[in-house]
Amino acid sequence: MDRELKGKVAIVTGASRGIGKALASTCASLGANVAIAARQEGPLKETADEISKKYKVEVLPVPCDVTKLEDLQNLVNKTKEKFGKIDILINNAGVSSQYPFHEQPIEDFERLSHTNYLGYVRLIRLVINDMMKQKSGAIINMVSGSTLCDPLPRNFLVYSSLKVGLRAFLKGLFWEIRDYGIKVTSLLPGVTDTDLTGKLKEISQDSSRLMTTEAIENAVKFALTVPANVCPLEIAIINQQTPWTAPVIPFKQQHPGK
Numbered sequence: 001m002d003r004e005l006k007g008k009v010a011i012v013t014g015a016s017r018g019i020g021k022a023l024a025s026t027c028a029s030l031g032a033n034v035a036i037a038a039r040q041e042g043p044l045k046e047t048a049d050e051i052s053k054k055y056k057v058e059v060l061p062v063p064c065d066v067t068k069l070e071d072l073q074n075l076v077n078k079t080k081e082k083f084g085k086i087d088i089l090i091n092n093a094g095v096s097s098q099y100p101f102h103e104q105p106i107e108d109f110e111r112l113s114h115t116n117y118l119g120y121v122r123l124i125r126l127v128i129n130d131m132m133k134q135k136s137g138a139i140i141n142m143v144s145g146s147t148l149c150d151p152l153p154r155n156f157l158v159y160s161s162l163k164v165g166l167r168a169f170l171k172g173l174f175w176e177i178r179d180y181g182i183k184v185t186s187l188l189p190g191v192t193d194t195d196l197t198g199k200l201k202e203i204s205q206d207s208s209r210l211m212t213t214e215a216i217e218n219a220v221k222f223a224l225t226v227p228a229n230v231c232p233l234e235i236a237i238i239n240q241q242t243p244w245t246a247p248v249i250p251f252k253q254q255h256p257g258k
């Protein structure tokens with residue numbers, strides 16, 4: 001087996017299932033020890049046991065709600081106590097909320113921004129000084145293929161605009177810290193078959209449009225194994241028949257003239 005990350009330590013958020021679980025497995029398969037985070041302790045522990053048994057690395061489950069600053073600090077502290085350092089951060093925890101804007105529950109805005117934007121930026125802030133001292137590090141972030149659409153996909157305005165902001169932040173961050181040897185990568189996946197899209201009923205009905213996590217795992221493997229003087233800044237992995245361009249998300253409003 002390829003163990004190119006042997007001796008490295010990774011944190012993966014939102015790693016109890018879906019894309020995060022797949023990426024924690026990717027890091028482990030390459031030999032890294034991994035701290036995995038999610039809110040529900042049971043599934044997180046099961047995932048940790050499964051990955052550590054399969055790949056013979058240490059996997060530390062840390063219950064963590066990324067919307068809470070104290071939980072993020074605890075995640076960093078626990079990882080450093082156990083493994084001594086952090087080489088790789090995979091910011092992945094995210095939630096979805098699909099509504100025409102005027103019908104979207106107003107409470108969702110805070111949850112979305114604290115999970116899908118602030119959670120990422122805060123966790124990076126908590127690891128960045130150590131990475132700067134090490135003069136190395138990789139920060140990989142699950143953004144979204146929806147950020148490539150202009151205008152943004154209907155019914156995804158708040159979710160997608162937060163991801164647009166995140167993408168802009170990450171690109172700027174790379175230029176700001178690149179002299180410290182730190183790589184910053186944004187992944188822009190298309191619609192992927194996970195619990196998150198399971199809730200997007202209209203898309204899932206046409207299951208041939210959904211990707212598995214395999215291509216995203218390969219992209220992360222690529223990002224983590226390129227030569228030290230290369231940074232894959234953005235990687236878009238889009239469905240061959242992307243739902244956004246041929247809208248399959250029904251919207252009640254009729255366009256004028258139709």
Ligand SMILES: NC(=O)c1ccc[n+]([C@@H]2O[C@H](COP(=O)([O-])OP(=O)(O)OC[C@H]3O[C@@H](n4cnc5c(N)ncnc54)[C@H](OP(=O)(O)O)[C@@H]3O)[C@@H](O)[C@H]2O)c1
Binds near residue numbers: 017039092
């Ligand atoms: N699936 C797609 O089509 C797609 C496309 C583009 C981008 N993305 C992005 O990819 C990321 C992962 O999505 P996914 O499809 O794998 O979702 P998923 O299957 O629903 O998994 C989400 C993971 O995040 C955790 N999580 C949710 N809220 C959290 C919080 N506040 N604190 C800590 N952990 C939390 C969940 O565990 P708990 O519930 O136990 O906390 C779970 O482990 C998200 O950022 C999403 O926006 C997904």
